[in-house]
Amino acid sequence: MSRPITSSVATRALALALLLAAAPAAAQGATEQAKILFNAGAQAYEAGKYLAAVQAFAEAYRLSPRSGILFSMAQAYRRQYTADKRPAHLLAAIKHYREYIAKVEQGGRRSDAVQALSELEPMAERLGGAANAPAPAPALERKAATQIMVSAQTKEAMITLDGGKPAEAPLIAEVAPGTHKIVIEAPGYFPESRDVKAAPGGVVALDIAMREKPGLLTITAVGGADVSVDGRLTATTPLAQPIELTPGRHFVTVIKRGHKAFAEDLEIGRGEAKRIDAKIETTGQRIGAYVLMGVTGAGVAAGGVLAWLAVREQRDAQTLDDRRLKTGALSTDELSQYQGHVQGRDDLRRAAGVALGGAFVVGATAVLLAVFDVPTVTASKRDAAPKPATTAPRERSMEMSAVPIVVPGFYGASFTARF
Numbered sequence: 001m002s003r004p005i006t007s008s009v010a011t012r013a014l015a016l017a018l019l020l021a022a023a024p025a026a027a028q029g030a031t032e033q034a035k036i037l038f039n040a041g042a043q044a045y046e047a048g049k050y051l052a053a054v055q056a057f058a059e060a061y062r063l064s065p066r067s068g069i070l071f072s073m074a075q076a077y078r079r080q081y082t083a084d085k086r087p088a089h090l091l092a093a094i095k096h097y098r099e100y101i102a103k104v105e106q107g108g109r110r111s112d113a114v115q116a117l118s119e120l121e122p123m124a125e126r127l128g129g130a131a132n133a134p135a136p137a138p139a140l141e142r143k144a145a146t147q148i149m150v151s152a153q154t155k156e157a158m159i160t161l162d163g164g165k166p167a168e169a170p171l172i173a174e175v176a177p178g179t180h181k182i183v184i185e186a187p188g189y190f191p192e193s194r195d196v197k198a199a200p201g202g203v204v205a206l207d208i209a210m211r212e213k214p215g216l217l218t219i220t221a222v223g224g225a226d227v228s229v230d231g232r233l234t235a236t237t238p239l240a241q242p243i244e245l246t247p248g249r250h251f252v253t254v255i256k257r258g259h260k261a262f263a264e265d266l267e268i269g270r271g272e273a274k275r276i277d278a279k280i281e282t283t284g285q286r287i288g289a290y291v292l293m294g295v296t297g298a299g300v301a302a303g304g305v306l307a308w309l310a311v312r313e314q315r316d317a318q319t320l321d322d323r324r325l326k327t328g329a330l331s332t333d334e335l336s337q338y339q340g341h342v343q344g345r346d347d348l349r350r351a352a353g354v355a356l357g358g359a360f361v362v363g364a365t366a367v368l369l370a371v372f373d374v375p376t377v378t379a380s381k382r383d384a385a386p387k388p389a390t391t392a393p394r395e396r397s398m399e400m401s402a403v404p405i406v407v408p409g410f411y412g413a414s415f416t417a418r419f
Contacts, residue, residue, distance in 0.1 A: 034064035036207040040151035043170040050080035052172040056149055059203050067103040070096050071113060087127050094120050145174045146198050149205045150182055157186040188213050188270025214244035215268030221278040225256035253377045254278040258286035261375035285369050292366035299359025303352045310348035317341035
């Protein structure tokens with residue numbers, strides 16, 4: 001007969017289950033923190049702050065004991081010894097090289113570590129210290145101080161701690177337990193600020209990624225022009241505000257139907273403001289369309305005048321014809337006048353038809369020229385592959401003519417266009 005599980009046993013089992021579930025997440029968090037600390041150490045090493053690098057590497061190794069970190073610590077101690085000639089740093093470098101060799105039996109940086117020991121151990125012997133003696137632990141490894149370590153992924157970054165004097169990244173400082181304010185700034189980047197809470201004897205590590213300030217591009221051009229950046233339509237003139245661009249190279253085009261295309265390759269930096277005056281001239285094709293529209297208007301006006309005159313001739317001929325119907329006959333002069341009015345009416349009708357027909361053809365051509373006057377953009381010079389030199393094509397002129405055709409029983413117009 002089984003006994004029921006008591007509440008205390010159930011509580012302990014639940015706590016154990018929660019602890020096991022949280023363990024992977026905690027381990028992952030420790031690994032990420034170790035990476036941040038290692039990055040801070042690497043930046044300190046590159047900046048020549050070797051003791052600060054050792055401090056960051058030591059804390060990273062505590063969270064994630066990987067052999068490669070031991071080699072980095074040894075390298076930092078070796079550089080520090082070269083700078084200050086303190087035997088404690090020489091012995092610390094030897095100690096960490098040996099630990100690395102003991103963990104890495106082959107591959108990795110083992111050969112570099114062996115080479116380093118072959119150079120450093122004789123130096124320790126000449127200094128009168130036994131190379132095999134344990135290295136004294138520097139204060140930075142013995143002291144469980146409260147520390148803040150801040151690294152940045154941006155060069156020229158300056159870090160301010162609690163309103164103090166800005167210092168180059170990385171920042172590794174001992175602080176009092178409590179909340180501290182960190183501000184990081186760099187030319188061309190938005191400033192970043194963090195409020196961090198440091199526990200007594202703990203280490204707070206931050207690796208801050210800064211956001212680039214966009215470049216600002218202002219374009220002046222005729223209204224209604226399409227502005228594209230790197231082949232993507234971005235705005236229409238006039239611009240309500242400058243265009244924000246990611247720093248780097250961009251291909252900018254300004255296009256409006258009936259105007260020559262404008263294109264420019266430009267380089268813009270972080271937070272830089274640039275201005276382009278895109279002077280896009282009217283194309284010859286659009287000018288030709290305007291001329292033809294004027295010809296169309298003149299043709300319509302001429303056709304209207306001729307049609308009005310034809311109506312007058314018809315009215316005069318109708319008056320004489322009405323008289324003939326009333327009197328039964330017309331005199332010789334009146335008959336001649338009647339025939340002249342009829343002939344004039346017919347001639348004016350033909351002329352009006354030719355003028356209006358020609359105006360229609362010319363107007364349709366003007367519309368087509370305007371509709372198909374789409375500017376083309378030459379590819380960006382940075383993307384265009386070099387091509388063999390060729391003879392430049394001969395520039396062709398545009399000629400247009402409209403000739404009325406009037407023959408007995410037919411009227412119309414002949415239109416010719418050559419490009």
